[in-house]
Amino acid sequence: xxxxxxxxxxxxxxxxxRTKSFVISVLAxxxxxxLAVALPMLLDSMGGKPARAFTVxxxxxxxxxxxxRDLRAADSDGDGILGIxxxxxxxxxxxxxxxxxxxxxxxxxxxxxxxxxxxxxxAGDSSSLCTLDYYTSDPAGEELPALVRGLLNNAVAMExxxxxxxxxxxxxxxxxxxxxxxxxxxEAGEExxxxxxxxxxxxxxxxxxxxxxxxxxxxxxxxxSTIEEKTSRIIEVLLSSVSPFEFMMGKLVGLAAAGLTMIxxxxxxxxxxxSVFSNPTVSQxxxxxxxxxxxxxxxxxFAFFLLGFLFFASIYVGIGSVCNTIRExxxxxxxxxxxxxIPIFLMFYVTQNPDHIVAIIASFVPPFIPFIxxxxxxxxxxxxxxxxxxxxVILALSTYASIRASAKVFRIGILMYGKAxxxxxxxxxxxxxx
Amino acid sequence: MSALRLTSxxxxxxxxxxxxxxxxxxxxxxxxxxxxPNGAGKTTMLRMIVDIIRPDTGSIxxxxxxxxxxxxxRIGYLPEExxxxxxxxxxxxxxxxxxxxxxxxRDARERAAALLDGLDLTKWKSANVDxxxxxxxxxxxxxxxxxxxxxLLILDEPFSGLDPLNLESLKNAILEYRRDGRTVIFSTxxxxxxxxxxxxxxxxxxxRKVLDGTLQQIKAEAPNRAIRLSxxxxxxxxxxxxxxxxxxxxxxxxxxxxxxxCNPQTLLKDVVGRVEIVSFDVSEPSLYDIFLERxxxxxxxxxxxxxxxxxxxxxxx
Numbered sequence: 001x002x003x004x005x006x007x008x009x010x011x012x013x014x015x016x017x018r019t020k021s022f023v024i025s026v027l028a029x030x031x032x033x034x035l036a037v038a039l040p041m042l043l044d045s046m047g048g049k050p051a052r053a054f055t056v057x058x059x060x061x062x063x064x065x066x067x068x069r070d071l072r073a074a075d076s077d078g079d080g081i082l083g084i085x086x087x088x089x090x091x092x093x094x095x096x097x098x099x100x101x102x103x104x105x106x107x108x109x110x111x112x113x114x115x116x117x118x119x120x121x122x123a124g125d126s127s128s129l130c131t132l133d134y135y136t137s138d139p140a141g142e143e144l145p146a147l148v149r150g151l152l153n154n155a156v157a158m159e160x161x162x163x164x165x166x167x168x169x170x171x172x173x174x175x176x177x178x179x180x181x182x183x184x185x186x187e188a189g190e191e192x193x194x195x196x197x198x199x200x201x202x203x204x205x206x207x208x209x210x211x212x213x214x215x216x217x218x219x220x221x222x223x224x225s226t227i228e229e230k231t232s233r234i235i236e237v238l239l240s241s242v243s244p245f246e247f248m249m250g251k252l253v254g255l256a257a258a259g260l261t262m263i264x265x266x267x268x269x270x271x272x273x274x275s276v277f278s279n280p281t282v283s284q285x286x287x288x289x290x291x292x293x294x295x296x297x298x299x300x301x302f303a304f305f306l307l308g309f310l311f312f313a314s315i316y317v318g319i320g321s322v323c324n325t326i327r328e329x330x331x332x333x334x335x336x337x338x339x340x341x342i343p344i345f346l347m348f349y350v351t352q353n354p355d356h357i358v359a360i361i362a363s364f365v366p367p368f369i370p371f372i373x374x375x376x377x378x379x380x381x382x383x384x385x386x387x388x389x390x391x392x393v394i395l396a397l398s399t400y401a402s403i404r405a406s407a408k409v410f411r412i413g414i415l416m417y418g419k420a421x422x423x424x425x426x427x428x429x430x431x432x433x434x
Numbered sequence: 435m436s437a438l439r440l441t442s443x444x445x446x447x448x449x450x451x452x453x454x455x456x457x458x459x460x461x462x463x464x465x466x467x468x469x470x471p472n473g474a475g476k477t478t479m480l481r482m483i484v485d486i487i488r489p490d491t492g493s494i495x496x497x498x499x500x501x502x503x504x505x506x507x508r509i510g511y512l513p514e515e516x517x518x519x520x521x522x523x524x525x526x527x528x529x530x531x532x533x534x535x536x537x538x539x540r541d542a543r544e545r546a547a548a549l550l551d552g553l554d555l556t557k558w559k560s561a562n563v564d565x566x567x568x569x570x571x572x573x574x575x576x577x578x579x580x581x582x583x584x585x586l587l588i589l590d591e592p593f594s595g596l597d598p599l600n601l602e603s604l605k606n607a608i609l610e611y612r613r614d615g616r617t618v619i620f621s622t623x624x625x626x627x628x629x630x631x632x633x634x635x636x637x638x639x640x641x642r643k644v645l646d647g648t649l650q651q652i653k654a655e656a657p658n659r660a661i662r663l664s665x666x667x668x669x670x671x672x673x674x675x676x677x678x679x680x681x682x683x684x685x686x687x688x689x690x691x692x693x694x695x696c697n698p699q700t701l702l703k704d705v706v707g708r709v710e711i712v713s714f715d716v717s718e719p720s721l722y723d724i725f726l727e728r729x730x731x732x733x734x735x736x737x738x739x740x741x742x743x744x745x746x747x748x749x750x751x
Contacts, residue, residue: 001503007533015521233517237578240484240511240588241534243502415487 004242008250009257016221016258025217026262030269037273037282051081051090054117054144055106057098060130063121066155067148068093074147084143089116110135119148129156195281199288200378204351206289207374210266211305212344214259218309219316222255223329226320226414235414244411248317249403256309263305267293292378300377303392308370311399312340318406318426322413328420335423343371354379363391366398405430435498437462437586437617438483443492445478452478453489454641460619460634465612467632468621469721471729475641476621477514480590483619484511497585507536510584514591514621516575520564525550527563528578535582542581549577569600576604587611589620593627605631625722635721637728644728649721656719656727661690661698667709675704686712 016022056071058064071091075082082089092115094106109115118135125131132152134145154175158168165171184197229235238247274286293301315336323329343362350359354376362372363383373391376383383391409429413421421429438460445453453475460466468476481487482494485502496505518527525546532542550559553573558566566574572595580587587608593601608618608631622628628635635652637645645652663669664687672688673681677696682689692701698716705711 004534007530011530015519018521229517232520233513233515234519235517236481236486236513236515237511237517237531237575238534239486240509240513241506241531243485243506415481 001243001246004246005250005253008238008242008247009254012225012251012254013257013261016225016255017261019221021221022258022262026265029266030273033270033273051088052116052144053090053092053114054119055092055094055115056119056121056148057094057103057106058121059098060121060123062159063130063152063155066158067121067151070151070154071148074151082147084147087141087143089144107135110137113137117144119145121152129160194288195284196288196291199285200292201380202351203289203292204354204375204377204379205347206292207301207378208343208347208371210263211301211308211370211374212340214262214305215309215312216340217262218255218259219313222251222313223316223320223323223333224326226251226317227323227326227329230321230414231324239414244414245407248314248407248410251317252310252313252403255313256306259309260302260305297378300388300392301374304370304374304395307392307395307399311366311370311395311402312336314399314403314406318402318409318413318430321406321410322416322426323420324417332420332423339367343368343375346372347375350375351379354383355381360387363387364394366395369395369398435462436460436495437464437497438619439495440479440483441493441495443479443482443489443494445475445482445487445489451641453482453638455492456638456641456643457492458636458643458646460617462617463612463615464617464633465608465631466617466619467628467635468619468638469623469625469628469635469645469725470621470638472623474638476638477590479638480511480588480619480621484509484588507582508584509586509588510579510582512575512579512587512589512592514594516572518563518571518575518578520562522563523560524555524563524566524570524574525559528574528581531578532581535584537582545581546577549581550574553577568595569597572596572600576607580607585616587616587618587620589618591622592620593622593624625720625725629721637725639729645724652721652724653718655694656724660717661692661701662713662715662717663688663690663705664712664715665705665709666712669705669709671708672701672705675701677701 056064056067058067068091071082075091080090082091094102103120106115106118110118116136116138120133120135122131122133130152132145132149134148136144154172157175158171162168162171229238242250270289271286274282274289316333319332319336320329323332346359346362350356350362350372353359359372359376362368363376364387369391373383373388377388409426412429413426436459438458440456440458442455442457443453444451444455456475456479468479470476478487482489483496485494485505493500497508499505522530525543528546528549529539529542532545533539537545547559550556553576555566555570555573555577558570563571563574576592579589589608592604592608596604605627608620611618612633620631629649632649634648635645636643647655660682663672666686669688672678672690677693677700678690679693680691690701692698702714705714
C-alpha cells in the first residue's frame with residue numbers, strides 16, 4: 001500500500017512541479033523580495049534622483065540665521081543635498097527682505113511645483129514664542145517639517161536661553177536631551193537592540209504566512225487536478241490499479257512534498273537575498289529571522305505544516321472529488337476560505353499578544369491550530385510546551401478524521417457525474433460506515 | 435479454479451436497482467462476453483469486479499481471492515470512457531500504470547517501451563499524450579491495460595470507436611490472450627463481436643441475468659429455431675408431425691419450427707424417403723436474434739415470426 005501511495009505521490013509531485021503555475025509561485029516571492037530590496041538600492045546607486053527644494057522665510061528675523069546654519073550642518077557630506085529618510089531635499093536660500101509680492105511669488109512656486117516646501121517663521125501667540133507655517137504640495141510627508149521644527153526649536157532655545165545660561169555647549173547638550181539605549185535581554189544574555197530583534201518579533205507572522213500561502217496554492221491545485229482526473233475519466237483506470245484511499249493519500253503526500261519544496265525554495269531565496277545584499281541592517285534582519293527559525297521551532301514548523309496541510313488538503317480533495325467544474329468547487333469551498341482567512345486577520349494581533357485568551361483557545365480549534373500555534377511558538381512569550389503538544393495531538397487526530405471522511409466522500413464522489421451534492425449530503429457519506 | 439465467481443451480488447443507486455442478485459462463474463482461460471441493452475448494468479458489473487464500486491450485498495471472488503489489493507495487481511481493466519493524463523509522455527503514462535500494478539519502475543519503463551514498439555508507436559514514445567491521435571490514444575490505453583500481463587483482462591466496450599485495422603488487432607490480441615490460458619471478459623452491444631470471439635455469453639437485462647452459458651448451449655437452447663428444408667415432392671405431412679409446432683411454406687421450400695428440446699435430427703429421419711431433400715439446414719439462431727428476443731422478452735414482449743418486436747398482447751410495438 002505504502003509503495004503504491006508513493007508511486008502516486010511521486011507522479012503528482014513531478015507533474016505539479018513541472019507546471020507553469022508552480023514555477024511562477026516558487027519564483028514570485030523571491031522575485032518580489034529581490035525587487036523590494038534591490039530596486040531601491042539600485043535606483044539609489046544610480047543617482048540622478050531629483051532633490052526637492054525648500055526654503056525658509058523668517059519673518060521674526062530672530063531664528064532664521066541659526067536655523068539655516070544648523071540645516072547646513074545637517075548636510076554632513078557638504079553636497080548641498082539633505083538626505084532625510086529615503087528622500088533628498090535641497091535648501092534654497094530666500095531673499096532676506098520679504099515683501100508681500102515676494103511671499104506670493106514663493107507660494108506660487110510651491111503651487112507650480114518648482115518649490116516643494118515653504119517654511120515661514122512668524123511671531124508666536126500667548127502660548128509659544130514663534131509659529132512655523134509650512135506650505136507644501138505634499139502635506140503627507142512628515143520628515144521634512146519634523147526636521148525643520150526640531151532645528152527651529154533649538155534655534156529658539158539658543159536665542160532666548162543662551163544669554164541667561166551663558167554656556168553654549170551645556171545648552172546644546174541639554175537640548176539634545178537624554179540618549180536612549182535599548183537593551184534586549186534574551187535567553188542568550190544581554191545585548192544591544194538591533195534590527196535583528198524587530199525581525200525576530202515579526203518572524204511568527206512569516207511562519208503563518210508561509211503555511212497559509214502554501215495551503216491556499218497547493219489545496220486549490222489539488223482540487224483542480226482532482227476535478228480534471230474526474231472529468232477526463234482517467235480516474236477509472238487509476239482506481240482499477242489503486243484503492244481510492246491510496247490514490248487520495250498519494251495525491252496528498254505528493255502535494256505536501258511540493259509545498260515543502262516551494263517553501264524551501266523561498267527560504268533559500270531569502271537567505272541568498274540576505275547574503276547578497278549584506279549591509280549591517282540586512283544581516284541583522286537575517287540573524288533575527290534565523291534565530292526565530294532555529295532549534296525546536298523549525299521541527300514544530302514542519303510538523304504543523306504537514307499536519308495542517310494534510311488537514312486542509314484532504315478537505316479540498318474531498319470537495320474536488322464531488323465536483324465536475326471548478327465553479328461548483330469554488331462554491332463549496334467558500335465557507336472553508338472564510339475560515340482560512342481568520343488566522344490571517346488575527347496574525348498581527350496574536351504576534352503582539354500571544355498569550356491573549358482568544359489566542360490560547362484558538363490554539364486548540366482544529367482549523368486554526370497550525371496557524372495560531374505557529375504564530376505563538378516563536379512569539380514572546382512563547383506558547384508553553386504542553387499547549388503546543390496538546391495542539392499537535394488535537395490536530396493529528398482531526399487530520400486523521402478528515403482524511404478518513406474525505407476518503408469515504410472521495411470513493412463515492414469520484415465516480416459521480418451530474419449535480420454536485422450539498423455539504424450535508426457529503427457529511428452523510430463521510431459518516432457512513434465503509 | 436474459476437477466474438471469477440460472483441455470488442448473488444446486488445447494487446442499487448438510490449431507487450434504481452442496477453444489479454439484482456446476479457451470480458456468475460467465469461472459468462479460467464475463456465473469453466466471456468457480457469451483453470445487454472444500454473443501461474442493463476454491464477458497466478456496473480464490471481466496475482464491481484475491479485472494485486471501483488462495491489456491491490451492496492453478495493460476494494465477489496476474482497482469481498481465487500477477495501482481497502481487492504491483490505485483485506487489482508492481477509487484472510487489467512479498460513474502461514469504456516478512456517482517459518489519460520494529457521501532459522504526460524505516452525511511455526511514462528504506460529509505465530506509471532505499470533508501477534501502480536506492482537512492476538518495479540525500471541521493468542515498467544522497459545515493458546512500456548516494448549509495448550509501444552509493438553503497437554507501432556515507437557516514434558511517439560516521448561510525445562505528450564494530447565498530441566496523439568484518437569486511435570493512437572486507444573492503443574496507448576490498451577498497452578497500459580496489459581503492461582503487467584494480467585491474468586484476467588476486463589474490457590468495457592473495447593470495440594467502440596475503433597477503425598477496422600485496430601479492431602482486427604484488438605480481436606487478435608484477445609484471442610492471443612486466451613491461447614496463453616488467460617481469461618478475458620468484455621462487454622459489448624455488438625453481437626457479431628461477441629459471436630465471433632466468445633466462448634461463453636452472459637446477458638444482463640434490467641439488472642437481472644437473463645442468459646448465461648457457452649455460445650453453443652445458448653444457441654441450442656434458444657427457442658423458435660427454424661429448420662429450412664428445400665425439397666421436391668409433397669411435404670404436407672410435416673405440419674402434422676407431433677413435435678412440429680409451426681411451418682411456413684414457400685414454393686419447394688419450408689421453414690419448420692419444432693418444439694423446444696426436440697432434436698432436428700428426428701425431423702430429418704422422418705423426412706428422409708418421403709420427399710426428395712435438396713437441402714436440410716438447421717440454421718442456428720444468431721446471437722443477434724437471441725439478444726432481441728431476450729431483451730424484448732424481458733420487457734414483456736417477444737419476437738414475431740418476421741423478427742419484429744411484439745408486446746405481450748401480440749400487438750406490434
